[in-house]
Amino acid sequence: MAIAIFTTIHDNEAMTTFDDIEVRRPGIAQAYLALLAAQPGRPLALFAPRRVGKTFFLDHDLAPKAKEAGMLPVYADLWLHKSAPLEAVNHALEEALDDLRVPRSHLGKLAKTPVKKIGALGASLDLGDEPQRRPLPESAALRLDALVTRLARQHKGQVLLMLDEVQTLGEVPDGVSLIASLRAVLHKRREDVAAVFTGSSQEGLARLMTTAGAPMYQFAQIIDFPFLGDEFLRLLAAHFSKVHPGKTLEMVELRDGFQRIGFKPALMRDVVKAMSAEGITDVARGIDNYMASGHQVAIWRALLNSVDAFDQGVLVVVAKGQPPLSQATLETLATIPGSKPTISKVRSSIEKLKRNGLLSKNAGGTTIDDPLFAEFLSKKGSMGLALPIA
Ligand SMILES: Nc1ncnc2c1ncn2[C@@H]1O[C@H](COP(=O)(O)OP(=O)(O)O)[C@@H](O)[C@H]1O
Ligand SMILES: [Mg+2]
Numbered sequence: 001m002a003i004a005i006f007t008t009i010h011d012n013e014a015m016t017t018f019d020d021i022e023v024r025r026p027g028i029a030q031a032y033l034a035l036l037a038a039q040p041g042r043p044l045a046l047f048a049p050r051r052v053g054k055t056f057f058l059d060h061d062l063a064p065k066a067k068e069a070g071m072l073p074v075y076a077d078l079w080l081h082k083s084a085p086l087e088a089v090n091h092a093l094e095e096a097l098d099d100l101r102v103p104r105s106h107l108g109k110l111a112k113t114p115v116k117k118i119g120a121l122g123a124s125l126d127l128g129d130e131p132q133r134r135p136l137p138e139s140a141a142l143r144l145d146a147l148v149t150r151l152a153r154q155h156k157g158q159v160l161l162m163l164d165e166v167q168t169l170g171e172v173p174d175g176v177s178l179i180a181s182l183r184a185v186l187h188k189r190r191e192d193v194a195a196v197f198t199g200s201s202q203e204g205l206a207r208l209m210t211t212a213g214a215p216m217y218q219f220a221q222i223i224d225f226p227f228l229g230d231e232f233l234r235l236l237a238a239h240f241s242k243v244h245p246g247k248t249l250e251m252v253e254l255r256d257g258f259q260r261i262g263f264k265p266a267l268m269r270d271v272v273k274a275m276s277a278e279g280i281t282d283v284a285r286g287i288d289n290y291m292a293s294g295h296q297v298a299i300w301r302a303l304l305n306s307v308d309a310f311d312q313g314v315l316v317v318v319a320k321g322q323p324p325l326s327q328a329t330l331e332t333l334a335t336i337p338g339s340k341p342t343i344s345k346v347r348s349s350i351e352k353l354k355r356n357g358l359l360s361k362n363a364g365g366t367t368i369d370d371p372l373f374a375e376f377l378s379k380k381g382s383m384g385l386a387l388p389i390a
Helices: 002-013 026-038 054-068 085-101 106-112 140-155 166-171 175-188 202-211 214-219 230-243 251-260 265-278 283-292 294-305 309-319 327-333 343-355 371-383
Strands: 044-047 072-077 115-118 125-127 159-164 193-199 221-224 359-362 365-368
Touching: 026 044, 026 054, 026 193, 054 072, 054 159, 054 193, 072 085, 072 140, 085 140, 085 159, 085 175, 140 159, 140 175, 166 175, 166 193, 166 202, 175 193, 175 214, 230 251, 230 265, 251 265, 251 283, 265 283, 283 294, 283 371, 294 371, 309 327, 309 343, 309 365, 309 371, 327 343, 343 359, 365 371
Parallel strands: 044 193, 044 221, 072 159, 159 193
Antiparallel strands: 115 125, 359 365
């Protein structure tokens, strides 16, 4: 009772800062679950750039909806475990299995342990061994198979496997065979498991599909994950007006600004917070100020300094919209002291920068992944290259 009252008070006080602003998208989660149910064995692959809210969605929208539907959501971030992605998946499944199998209290654990022998006079009670199963297979692929089956049986319902940043699989040496294993298990155990992947790089996805041949392409349904929209911007504007009575942020300006920063909600929130601190309502100016702030410039400098002078030059060239493999580019890059630019050097620099997440490839060709960083770079490089830039 006391807890219920407390919760109500807490709810009423919610949404008191910009940081509390969150958009929930249960409808989208529901739609994805319906798609999964309609095509057993076929995962969904949600693709969108970095920082637009994919992980947030898995955690706050998809997992709760899946639970409501009787599924057991299991999450693994493959990017965090680049060197051994399949092991990371297995580990997540093992943790989930432990959570189900080992009851929280010691009492519960004892109660599950069968009595092995009762003394002749009924005086001594001997507890049997802890509950045990056949050991799991050694190979990661076989373990995945066994774990999925056991987990679904234990849960008495379907497992929803959520694999975040799945393009990582395209970047590991044995990626092709990993994908084949994953695909085989998800198909064979389609009664027991459904899967949702996310990915941040179109390039990574393309590589996954081509290196694995037809499998991945036919196997996963690829979906463009939708950006947040007016709902989020309206909440920002409403809170701004609450803090600054009489001042309003125009929706048109907010929309333009949100697009300019690449639809990244945390970044947009920071911009509006800074505008609130300054008391300004012009969103374009707010973004300009934000970009010029010492803090932001320091972050970009650090990002730029994380790569060598040649790579910095390539970033600037791309930011300025110059075709990276052109003669003009080679001439520009030749102004970097000590560099002897060749097409193949530029190519391998681009590959490296893509792996670092600084560049990405989309329909428009190779671009800087973060549009604000692109603006910063194009300004930096406007007077010839004059490297080192930072
Ligand atoms: N629906 C949302 N409502 C409010 N803020 C969000 C929402 N989704 C994401 N964010 C904010 O954006 C940040 C980045 O989102 P995240 O899910 O990590 O992006 P991604 O996984 O696409 O890289 C989050 O930490 C959160 O602050
Ligand atoms: Mg993420």
